[in-house]
Amino acid sequence: MQKIKRYPLLILFTLFLFATTVADMCANNREFSEMENKYLAQKPAFSWSQLFKNQYTPKYETYINDQFVGRDWWITVKSVSESAFGKIKNNGIVYGSDHYLFEEYQTTDEDRIERNIGFFNEFTETYGKRVPVTLSVIPSSYAILGDHLPAGLHNVDQRAYCEQIRPQIEAEWLDLFPVMEQAAVDAAAFNASRGPNEEELLAYYRTDHHWTSYGAYRAYKAFVESRGKTPVELETLAPYLYYLPDFYGSYFSKCKLYSALPDTIAVYDLPVDSVTVGGERKPTLHNAAQWEVRDKHAGLLWGNADVTVIKSGNNLEHEEGKTSRVLLFKDSFGNSFAPFLTYNYDEVYIVDLRSNLTPVSELMEQVAFDDVLILYNFMTFSSSADVARITY
Amino acid sequence: MVFSSLLFLFRFLPAAFLAYYLTPKKCKNLTLLLVSLIFYSWGEVRYFPIMLSIILVNYLAGLGIGRWRGSRNLCRGILAVSVVFSVGFLAFFKYSNFLLLNINALFGTSFPMLEVTKNLPLGISFYTFQIMTYTIDVYFGKIEVERNIIDFGTFVVLFPQLIAGPIVKYSDINRELKDRRITLDAIQDGIVLFILGLGSKVLLANNIGALWTEVESSGFAGLSSLGAWVALTAYALQIYFDFSGYSLMAIGMGRALGFHFPQNFNYPYISRSLTEFWRRWHMTLGGWFREYLYFPLGGNRVSRWKQYRNLFLIWFATGLWHGAAWNFVLWGLYFFVMQSFERLFLRRFLDQHRVFSHLYVLIGLQISWVLFAITDMSKTGSFFSLLFLPHGGNDWMYYLRNYGIIMLVGVVFSLPVLNLLRDRLPRLCKWLEIPFLGLVLLLSVAYLVDSTYNPFLYFRF
Structure with a gap:
């Protein structure tokens, strides 16, 4: 008893150290962290050659960190502490007003932009005479919702970059900046006067880097109008609409802000005749199994695949005896966007160059398209090396 | 490890x-x-x-x-x-x-x-x-x-x-x-030092240092003068807490093993001259150079000319010891020049003017950290111009919003506040000691689990 009184710190520290160590060694390994939306490192296999190359020990340390007992709890403790210190960012994610999360994005890869412009132009030169090609850059949420950014943060001016890119592009240019700005204004106006039971309308998610289905619809509308077509009215799609609450997106997974407000995904489960994802027939338009886990967005259109084909009888402008087709090159922003195109084209082909195995030239030979749309978020446009595959 | x-x-x-x-x-x-x-x-x-x-x-x-x-x-x-x-x-x-x-x-x-x-x-x-x-x-x-x-x-x-x-x-x-004798008292003292050192490194140095790294990696483009000063202050705090934190952890573990390692840092930022700074900063290195280079060369007991030659040599060596690049040599020679001035005439003035001497040391050190931190010397000049010629911008608001509070905590702990509190309010401190250390330890572990920035700065030394 006397000792406990004299050495409280010694006893507490020793208990903490050994208890945590033993608990950590006994804890089961996890494959995947729902909270962080990432695969966790597993115990590396030991080999002498790895050890001598100094490759084994860093792997082992990552393994210890990833599998540390109570990892999610510790992460939350850090997040609370960061907020207590008044920090408005963590791990590259910035906390804006109205619970918006944004990316801290202060430099961009200008060389990559130049190269990607070259690849897109090469594609347009090759096929532009046969089929009209439209190119559009999707602004990131911070570039549209700038009012919500903290003062003094100077992110890359995506609009200015796009103004520079525009004259170099040989395809038709669709400017989405005014479109998304108007969408944000309209959404705010709707929210100001919405009824108590109506879902909030947003152009971009708060906790994720993607646009919402509403944002995607507005871009769809702008695109088909630019092609001289009539867009489907969003209200008429209400029967196919359901909501997925409690969506914590990619920004949340990075910053793990304990006080983040979850988003709601509006899913348009549109009627289709067939969906083929990477050559495989799927029973539904979206992957509903994904609604149960944290990364719900990856369920839209079954995530990113090589070539996805949607066939439907939705086309409002269908002509008997003719099959109209559109080809969309996209990143993950396209997954909520593409289904709307079924209302103007009989068949929608979707290519994600990041997981592309089928040569684009083969596809262009085999299928006759009426329209091609290249639709990339600014950040993918300025970082993706896979764009080169559009010329294969 | x-x-x-x-x-x-x-x-x-x-x-x-x-x-x-x-x-x-x-x-x-x-x-x-x-x-x-x-x-x-x-x-x-x-x-x-x-x-x-x-x-x-x-x-x-x-x-x-x-x-x-x-x-x-x-x-x-x-x-x-x-x-x-x-x-x-x-x-x-x-x-x-x-x-x-x-x-x-x-x-x-x-x-x-x-x-x-x-x-x-x-x-x-x-x-x-x-x-x-x-x-x-x-x-x-x-x-x-x-x-x-x-x-x-x-x-x-x-x-x-x-x-x-x-x-x-x-x-x-x-x-x-x-x-050597290993006593429970010594182990407990060692634990206190270890936790304080761990907190210095993980909670203060890493969190404050992230600002400097962020600014440096953007190549100082578009940085405002105020932003540059804030970032440089962050670096000054990072290097202090990183280094002294490691030393404290080492001394603490040594104590628990039954050893008494020499003190390495003694609140260097409260110095009133750069000469004094080096008696409080990385004391064992200064001591080593004094004992094994300066004294064998004759130290102070030689002619005036030789004294300055000796000073020049130990500062050249000190600079080079910190890294094989000219910026580190320059950094060492900067202290040679300043210490020579202090010996020649500045010392007396500094002793008489308390406020000025602190300002002089703080600004003098900031300048030294520019030389130390920026290894790409083509950027050193432009950073100095950022510091001393007005460049507008509001980036500092964002920096202070994110790092202001933690930097303030860093400033407070770089002063002998804990010692003062322990002397003035011994009862209260005894009560608060364990909750405080417990919190530091828990938070340190939390920051290690979710570590986004945990550099080891001495790979160059």
Whole structure:
């Protein structure tokens, strides 16, 4: 008893150290962290050659960190502490007003932009005479919702970059900046006067880097109008609409802000005749199994695949005896966007160059398209090396 | 392995200390030697033989000098061989590419860089200096020859101070190597120091330093003057808490093992001259250069001209010790110039003007950190112009919003506040000590689990 009184710190520290160590060694390994939306490192296999190359020990340390007992709890403790210190960012994610999360994005890869412009132009030169090609850059949420950014943060001016890119592009240019700005204004106006039971309308998610289905619809509308077509009215799609609450997106997974407000995904489960994802027939338009886990967005259109084909009888402008087709090159922003195109084209082909195995030239030979749309978020446009595959 | 890692805290630390305490007194050094070798090899198994050879050469040199004590020339020869051998490895790994680079630049040659020396053997700058204190002191007859190779090896590889100091002289701990008492009081004191050190590194240095790294990686483009000052202050706090934090952890662990390592930092930012700063900053390094370079050169007891030559040499060496690049040499010579001014006339003025002297030190140090932090010297000039010529912008608002509070905490802890509180309010402090340390420990672990920025700054030293 006397000792406990004299050495409280010694006893507490020793208990903490050994208890945590033993608990950590006994804890089961996890494959995947729902909270962080990432695969966790597993115990590396030991080999002498790895050890001598100094490759084994860093792997082992990552393994210890990833599998540390109570990892999610510790992460939350850090997040609370960061907020207590008044920090408005963590791990590259910035906390804006109205619970918006944004990316801290202060430099961009200008060389990559130049190269990607070259690849897109090469594609347009090759096929532009046969089929009209439209190119559009999707602004990131911070570039549209700038009012919500903290003062003094100077992110890359995506609009200015796009103004520079525009004259170099040989395809038709669709400017989405005014479109998304108007969408944000309209959404705010709707929210100001919405009824108590109506879902909030947003152009971009708060906790994720993607646009919402509403944002995607507005871009769809702008695109088909630019092609001289009539867009489907969003209200008429209400029967196919359901909501997925409690969506914590990619920004949340990075910053793990304990006080983040979850988003709601509006899913348009549109009627289709067939969906083929990477050559495989799927029973539904979206992957509903994904609604149960944290990364719900990856369920839209079954995530990113090589070539996805949607066939439907939705086309409002269908002509008997003719099959109209559109080809969309996209990143993950396209997954909520593409289904709307079924209302103007009989068949929608979707290519994600990041997981592309089928040569684009083969596809262009085999299928006759009426329209091609290249639709990339600014950040993918300025970082993706896979764009080169559009010329294969 | 670094102290600020989960692997160290929750695998190595409990296992090593348990093994150490359970070992009977006679064999404790052997246990310590073995766990230290595991600690070292974990980070850099390839360079293990180098350390081993340096240990052997110096051990044998000690024996040789003891054996042929009568023959002065022979002893001198043995000392020379051991010093050349020890410093040789350091020079080869640390400076050969730097030398080649300069030869290429000077003569237009194109010698290729050496691949082997791309990575510096972990802690080589620290353990080379430590081991040399033994052989030199044996040569001058200050200490007894160490005949037990286990005890000698233990002194060199002792894991707490092996990779980032403090630089422990053999004479600091030679008695404790043979006979030391491990008491519960000492262990508890060691735990306090360890937790404070861990908090300094993980909570203060890492969190504040992220700002500097962020600004530096953007290449200072678009930075405002105020933003530059904020970022530079962040660097000054980072380097202090990182370095002193490592030293505190080392001293704390040493205490728990039964050793008394020398103090390494003593609130350097409250100094009133740059000369005083160096008596409070990395004290064991300053002490080493004084004892093993400055005094042998004659120190102050030579002509005026030679005094300044000696000063020049130790500052040149101090700069070069911190990294094989010209910016570090420049950084060292900056202190040579400032210290010379202080000796010549400034000192008296500083002593009389309290507020001015603090301002002078703070700004003087900020300037030194610019030289130290920016290794790409083509950017040094533009950073100075950011500091001293007005550049507008509101980026500082964002920096302060994110880092203001933690930097303020850093400033408070860089002053002797804890000591003051303990003197003034001893009862309250006793009550608060455990909750405070517990919180620091818990938060440190949390920040290590979700670590986004946890650099090891001494890979260059």
